[in-house]
Amino acid sequence: MEFNDNYPEYEKMSNHDEAYGKKARRTLWNVFWIMLAITIVELIIGFMAPSRGWSGTMGLKVLFIGLTIVKAAAIVMWFMHLGHEVKFFKYTILTPYIVFMCYTIFVVLTEGTYAGTSGKFAKVDPVFIQQQEALKKGGHGGGETHSAPAGEAHGEEHH
Amino acid sequence: MAHSVEIDSKEAWNGGVSPFKVSYGKMMMWFFLISDALTFGGLLVSYGFIRHKYSEVWPKAEHVFTHFPFIHEHIPLAYVGLMTFILIMSSVTMVLAVEAGHRMDKRGVTVWMFWTIVGGAMFVGSQAWEWYNFILGTDLTTTVDACKDLGHMRTFFDNHTGEVVTRHIHGANMVINEYGVPQFANYFFFITGFHGTHVFSGVVINFIIFLNVLKGTYVKRGHYEMVEKVGLYWHFVDLVWVFVFTFFYLL
Numbered sequence: 101m102e103f104n105d106n107y108p109e110y111e112k113m114s115n116h117d118e119a120y121g122k123k124a125r126r127t128l129w130n131v132f133w134i135m136l137a138i139t140i141v142e143l144i145i146g147f148m149a150p151s152r153g154w155s156g157t158m159g160l161k162v163l164f165i166g167l168t169i170v171k172a173a174a175i176v177m178w179f180m181h182l183g184h185e186v187k188f189f190k191y192t193i194l195t196p197y198i199v200f201m202c203y204t205i206f207v208v209l210t211e212g213t214y215a216g217t218s219g220k221f222a223k224v225d226p227v228f229i230q231q232q233e234a235l236k237k238g239g240h241g242g243g244e245t246h247s248a249p250a251g252e253a254h255g256e257e258h259h
Numbered sequence: 260m261a262h263s264v265e266i267d268s269k270e271a272w273n274g275g276v277s278p279f280k281v282s283y284g285k286m287m288m289w290f291f292l293i294s295d296a297l298t299f300g301g302l303l304v305s306y307g308f309i310r311h312k313y314s315e316v317w318p319k320a321e322h323v324f325t326h327f328p329f330i331h332e333h334i335p336l337a338y339v340g341l342m343t344f345i346l347i348m349s350s351v352t353m354v355l356a357v358e359a360g361h362r363m364d365k366r367g368v369t370v371w372m373f374w375t376i377v378g379g380a381m382f383v384g385s386q387a388w389e390w391y392n393f394i395l396g397t398d399l400t401t402t403v404d405a406c407k408d409l410g411h412m413r414t415f416f417d418n419h420t421g422e423v424v425t426r427h428i429h430g431a432n433m434v435i436n437e438y439g440v441p442q443f444a445n446y447f448f449f450i451t452g453f454h455g456t457h458v459f460s461g462v463v464i465n466f467i468i469f470l471n472v473l474k475g476t477y478v479k480r481g482h483y484e485m486v487e488k489v490g491l492y493w494h495f496v497d498l499v500w501v502f503v504f505t506f507f508y509l510l
Contacts, residue, residue, distance in 0.1 A: 110282040111484040114361050121362050128358065132351040139347065143340045146509045150321055150335075161510060168505040172498055179354045179494045181487075189279040193289050201300050208308050 114181075131178045138167050288488045292495045295457075299499050302453065303506055306446045318439035320508045326392045339508045342385045343500065346458075349378025350497040353465075357490040360483025365472065368486055372469045375493065379462040386455045393447065396430030396437050447507065454503055457496050464489050 116124070142164060149155045177183035182190055279286055310317050321335035328338075352374040359367025428437045431444040438444065468489050477483045 109482075110277065110280060110285075111480075111482040113280070114484075114487070115363065115482060116361050118362060121358055124358050124361075125355065128351065128354050132347070135347055136344070139340070139343055142505075142509055143336055146321070146336050150319075155319065164505050164509050168501055171501045175350070175494055175498045175501070179350060179497075180491055181357075186278075186280045189281060189286075189289075192279070193293060197293055197296060197300075200297060201304075204301060204304050208304055212308050212311075 114184075128178065131174050135171055135174055138171055142167055282484060284488055285484065285491070288491050292491060295495065296499075299450075299453070299502070302450050303502060306450060306506060309442050309446065313440045313442060316440055318443055320510075323393070323438045324389070324508060326389075328388065336508060338385070338389065339504065342382060342389070343504050345378050345382050345385065346497050346500050349375045349382065350494055352378060353490045353493045357483070357487045360477070360486045363478070363483070365475070365478060368472050368477075368483060369469070372465060372472060372486065376462055376465050376469060379458055379465060379493075383455060383458050383462060386451065386458070390448075390451075393444075394430050394432070396428075450503060451507070454496070454499055457499065461489075461493050461496050465493065 145154070145160070145163070149160060154160045182193065281289075324339055325333035325335050326338060327334050352371045356368050356371035356375060359371060428435055430437060431447075433441070433445060433448065435441055436444040468485055471477065471485065472483075477485060
């Protein structure tokens with residue numbers, strides 16, 4: 101049988117000369133500046149969010165997750181060179197991951213609804229929630245207070 | 260009468276052609292990263308689930324991660340912004356080392372890998388400092404003030420005595436913390452710890468490859484693909500941090 105492989109040494113396929121390298125470096129630095137700019141924008145928005153009342157809004161969540169996916173795509177496509185691999189390999193890597201993650205998120209969103217919100221259904225730590233509600237009203241935290249020195253409280257093992 | 264079909268041996272796949280056009284090692288690194296990414300994906304999804312379940316009592320990141328070295332004021336997000344900058348920076352030095360390797364530029368690979376290792380070590384150190392502050396909690400003067408308005412009061416079930424007790428809580432452990440529900444600290448420890456373990460092992464692997472670069476192993480081999488493979492791992496670590504940063508600190 102004839103051996104059809106045109107590239108017996110795949111490791112050397114990506115070797116290139118100085119001219120190509122110069123172009124590649126420019127691309128990489130551009131990607132870096134874009135990622136840095138996105139991160140700074142995220143930090144500024146995150147810094148402003150509490151005072152502007154943006155915290156926890158759907159718009160903010162969508163914006164942050166969208167920017168995160170943009171950054172992730174930049175890392176995978178340029179830094180990890182997946183954009184330069186052959187199409188078959190690229191989709192062999194990406195498809196299973198995207199399908200499984202979408203499935204996991206789908207399962208959480210559809211099957212996870214029993215959890216509800218903590219205020220109504222949480223059975224794990226009702227005392228804690230009761231106390232938080234009392235604190236919100238400005239009252240005393242629920243339950244009787246066992247006075248302990250302020251410096252020496254490390255959970256239950258000291259008690 | 261059956262007749263055979265002529266097959267052009269140039270067209271047919273006879274086992275000699277790799278459809279992926281990558282070496283075995285690089286492909287296996289990608290497959291490993293897929294499995295690792297699924298682990299992190301599962302952790303982050305379960306984090307989202309628990310956070311939604313306790314959304315009313317989940318602490319806000321800007322109230323928890325406010326420390327900055329040598330500054331006593333509370334600045335939200337600044338420290339984690341610095342950590343993110345360090346990791347992105349070390350990611351770009353890594354990709355420059357890979358690029359230098361493609362030109363067989365030994366000096367370039369050495370220099371850029373050195374800075375990558377420095378950046379990685381700085382990141383691990385930063386994370387240690389973050390954990391230190393998270394575990395110890397707010398400093399004493401703040402806590403005494405906070406105690407007045409019962410901001411750090413926590414009620415919990417004591418396993419030893421079997422009673423429900425209310426006490427002032429400092430910092431965090433796996434059972435209870437001053438910030439919010441126990442799950443908050445549990446997920447913080449587990450996910451940032453798992454990521455930190457990856458960064459640490461990445462620094463170690465980078466260092467081993469760095470020594471090989473210095474020895475000239477890859478000059479003899481004729482290619483720097485090992486640098487590219489550890490580069491893939493290192494960028495993956497950066498990739499995970501991008502998500503951890505968003506879900507733990509920004510949202």
